[in-house]
Amino acid sequence: MSLKAFVESMIFPGAGLNGIDDNSRSGSCTYPPITPLSEHEEYPVPTARNYDSDEGLLNAYYIFIHPYFPVLPPPKSPLQDDNPIMGTKCTFQPSSPISLAISAILALIPCTTSPLSDLESSRLFRRDQAQLFAELAMESIEIESEVLQSTSCPAEALSSSPLAFQRRPFHPDAPIELESILALLILSIYEYAQRGNLTKMRNRASQALDAAMRISLHETSSSVGDPFQESKSRAWWMTYMCVLQSSIVSNTAPIIEVNRHCFSAPLPTINGDSATWRALLGSQDLIMKCTQYTTSLKRTLDAGGNTIPLESSFLMLDAEIQNLLAINVNSEILFESDVDSIEAVLIGSLQTQSQIKLHSARIKLHRYQAFRDIPIFTKRHCDLKASPNYAPSQFTDLLCPLIDQQVQPPRNTPDSSFFRSPTSQSSNESEREYKHSVSARICLLSALAISKAFNDLPFPCPMQSDHFDLQNLGTLPRTMPAFACCAMQGSYVLLMICLKNQENSQSYDAELRSSLDVLYSGLERILHALDNYSFAFEALQGMTNQVRDCFEAAKP
Template structure:
């Protein structure tokens, strides 16, 4: 076979392509899961030689290649991973050569994508809807969706459902209000949590049987979330059958809520006299209020907000998440909630309805990395902020943190475009500095919190716990904004990162040296004082500009530090207002802050019959709810694993004489990263007890953690 080989400035020449025999034996038709994940050649035995040598469990999935074409059938992902595969199924071989192979980097890089790790119940054969938007061709994640198990136990199950509107409202304050305060404070003291004790059929084809049907779209939407929380008397809440039954009931509640919303939004005359419909008043809502201080007509808006979070955290559907938030926005604008300046006993409910709608619309933009559908500082939005009795500034800080995070998210998108075109970079550098200053100023506000009340606050009537939780969520969002603002600069000294994210190797090939400059390994991460722990992060020092020379400085750098190779910088790098070391320090501090604040978020505290707080029958704490900001967990994991990656490379590139110095400098940081990632995994695992879409996030982070820390230390 002859190929045409083009030459620079001349016609194509012909050259023979050598025929190479790649393998002495052809590859096996089916490789085991651990070998597939680590991209190593499998022998095809059961167990294979690789797994025997590494002491790991060898497991296979049936191959889908070859054979007759089969008609596609609907399937759904498994609600849990089999225990026998849990820790080894998605692990990249820990012996990966970091200097030559992108194995671990590929596991880390996908964590920064929009919708990273989300498991899609509505699209079981699709990974992330945004997979591959921001990475190169090798962007596949080792995680794959599983099909519905072929055999399911038919034992009776318990689902968390309630028998009255007041019980549903009480459960809302126990499980949802702490993290998503769409209603005013409790109208009465907290009382016993009373889920119905009605065993239900676990037959896959059986329709959910509801002992009580909630009366409003809001109580239906609340019931959809509550049904996902394991029943306190379920002995196996993580069993497949229990998860599938909870999924079925939750989705039935959500569909009923949507149907009632559609019915209440219909115009009476639209089907018979369309010309008169728009000039007529909407039909009045004829039902009792769920909350005595919340008008019935805004319950529809609040239901849509809960359903928006449900679509994201349970169904894994970003499109529907944004659609539900958009519906809520349209209704809120129609009801003039954005310019509501009254001051009566209903005003607090209207204010919360508007600003939580605003919050959810921006959240949809954040998780999907798309421009917001509203102007974040629109002068028409004049509704005052709501109020916590125990924290007058809490709502203002929450909204500001959301504005900062959506601006940082848009900055990432704009920076990618500027780097691709090599235009407007000076403007992007200015925006980076402005964003960092803005974020820092709002962070300073989150650190000041009024003292808790001296008198008992039964059932959080003064919303003390809720206000503190909202402050923690705000701080999490601000830390995530810092990571987004600085992550490109923090990791722009890693060649595979640069190639993956902006392909500058091709765009600037004439400016990249063929001989890589060298320097001491301790400088790869900053300087000698990088051996900080979380309690002393300020030991990071700003690196002088000469530490990261441009290609023209390579010869000088080689003479000064003749030991370990480092990476070239690109011509645009000098314009950034921060060095890679400064940005890496900010990312590290922010990531660890996120991990600690997620760990510190309160758990639900429903009351049992004897007045004590309930827990699950397994002894586990009840799952936190409404994790619409779970993308911050992925940002934190991404930053910590990338810093681990840099530390690992620093060790591998160091000489024998420097290895002990590098190890001493990086070991404290690696230990902080390990603990931080364990906190992140614990937080996602707690959420995933209720929300199935977050299973994928947990598995992505846990897989990368296992690869990094299972048998390899820096």
């Protein structure tokens, strides 16, 4: 099998991601032809972001990665201005697994100060550099688990130990034995967001889980005076998050118990408070359980089975989501130094992510009841079905209220009958319509909440000086978009309601047209978030294109 065929076989199609066929490492990557320049002009050189030390990489990690994916403990010193080395001037070579994995993510981020960053040749060069760092990170992980006798004297290898670490840790509060685990977590998201490879995403998360459990991170009890306690807690619970996330986006069964209470490892904290992390992990548990519920529902419906036994799960999950949404997790933590400021940003980011996940979980619960899962995208995205095209007649009997329309329940409607599908033994047509309308309204409100939450996520701030122009925020991409499927859930709902009401939009009065404008604004916010992610992560461009195409079709 050729290298190209092997690479293609490893890319699992789906999730609405564009698979990046990485042939650049085999020497077949071709850049766009460069237009001949005049005698006194220089040819543009493709650029990618590099750093001249581990300290520079760690500083960049806290600017670009930590606010969204906090695998490391808080910084030990105030952040400095981001100072990447562009072009071929950098001679520093990262060598540890985590520094290489971080380099893979950072290489994808265009340097907005370079006039060449928008060139197609620079984009391809960034892709090539990132993949090189990712491969070197995996090689470094293998090297750090090597036993010398395996090569020189295999007969002695079974009684020997792996190589002892002979380097300083990347972060002073993170022991070296955690670095390979953290690198695998970063690479898991890299495989998803940049390369669109769900198989490798799951593989990297599974490898991290195996390594974490091998050193008993999941059983670690809180130890007073342990300088590495916070690092161990974050390493374990981010591993837990990644394992569940890889199952959510690929719509497959998790390889771990979906219940954080099964593990005794203490929760991470921010200035000693664990409320933000508790909310994030609770939201991840719920979206995983709702994904499992949706899978069971579809399997039952496809088999023509009875969905009534699923009612109790539906009602329990919906109640859990509402309870978590009602909890105020805004921690009143006092930050007394510049070192803590990055953790203050982290609180807002993790709380926003929790809201996104909870509202996405609620859409998963109510989506079939509201829209019968009618496909509108031309490619499969996450757990949303694909259709080459859609017919407007599909939407005529859907009850999709606009945001200012109130739905009144019929009298004597028991809560336990809320979920029953139109094929169940219900003779009350008003009850059926009520259930569909309520589910549609719940999906609508959650979709609008998702669009607002994506808009509220912080942007990277590469300059730490007080005079930094805030208008420059948003010119750089957010990173680590592991929860991009939540954007697709919200987009699906808003598009369905727009398409349903498209035919009659001209006859609406000004108030209802204003309601449609709210839906369009929600879609624009989600598109803006996806565009921002796609600026660095190429696989997400598939999602972005699908939402944009459907959005254009939904406009009156």
